[in-house]
Amino acid sequence: MEDFGAVSDDHVILAWLQAEIESPPFQAYLMGDPPKPSHLAHALALARNPDLGNAAHNAERRRIIASAHGFGRGALIFAGLEDDISWRRARVSVAEVADMLYSNRNATWTTLAPATRTVAEGASNAARVFTGDDMNLHILSLARIICHAEPAPELSPILCLRTPGGGISLLEGHTRATAMVLEGHKLPLGVEAFVGESPSIRSWAYL
Template identity: 25%
Template sequence: MRLLQRISDDEVVAEFLKAEINSKRFGDKIKNALGGVGPEIITNPDITDATQNQFRKRLLGKVRGYGNNTELFENFPPEVIWHKAIFSRKDLCSVMYINYSYWNELSGNSRLAINAAKNIQNGIEVFGVSNDGFKDIHLDIKQGYTFPKMIFISANEKARIVVLEGHARITAYFLETEYIPEEIEVIIGYSEDFVDLDLY
């Protein structure tokens, strides 16, 4: 793993929403919460525009709890040091899912995407949820589709790394590891306070 430049939380929020506006699980919720504002505020964000940045933060608060101390962002640290980073294939192998029942079960309680992918390939479905979504993303990967950056978190540079956004994508990559790029750009945030999160 190689850290690149530091980035603002405005950029992280924009990338988070860009990743989820087309997701089957959260896309409609995000689009409905736009309230008449055009989707380009997410699909083509202007990070230099303070008004846009505030709107996106409020939007992520509505749909995922950001800044509201709820849902995914319950007890999330207010101060996180964010970086763009380069991960190798090997680096991705040790990135863990959040501590959540579905991902725990799918990965055989390892919280590793490589193990979840094996279960998916073996036809194992968890809690009655279809695996088709992973297979659809995997097909996009094979066809060369460019995805928004996955977003990871960690307590420090020696601690475990956990997916904040991008669980389905990292799983889909491991369905056929030869399609994982030699290097992939992601976002990673650091805060020692992450160790107190239930999801971490």
């Protein structure tokens, strides 16, 4: 792992929003019910034309990710975590991604990797163990894109947490991480990641 130094919550939240913003289900969530396309348009602008020096924009992005995923609230995927995570930007090898753990208590990922919860196990099962949803298709479709793109596509950073035992568990980017491992030969320089640390990770509901 090559450590590029500390980053703020704002950098991590922006990366999370950029990773999800093109997803149709997430876009539908942003529009709300009844749909308000202006809400989606605003979020798209926040993701595609970011200004990390704009406090209001940072607050808006934080509101979106906090509402959708519990960032800073100790809820949803952040259940059990305090709002005290320190983040570092890093470049990790595909082998290091393969050793990462899927977050626990998620049926899709524990189905793909029931023995070890590692991304390596999930990647080896992606084409032959049905997850019960459409995740196999998403993984294999992204892997195909990585395989056939010249050069390899720019992929959003994966977001993860350093566990008390010294390992790393995924927080966001399970699908990307699995596809990366499947087509690791296309990513010889590794991939970007944000790695969080906090004493409260011991109490994380998905550890």
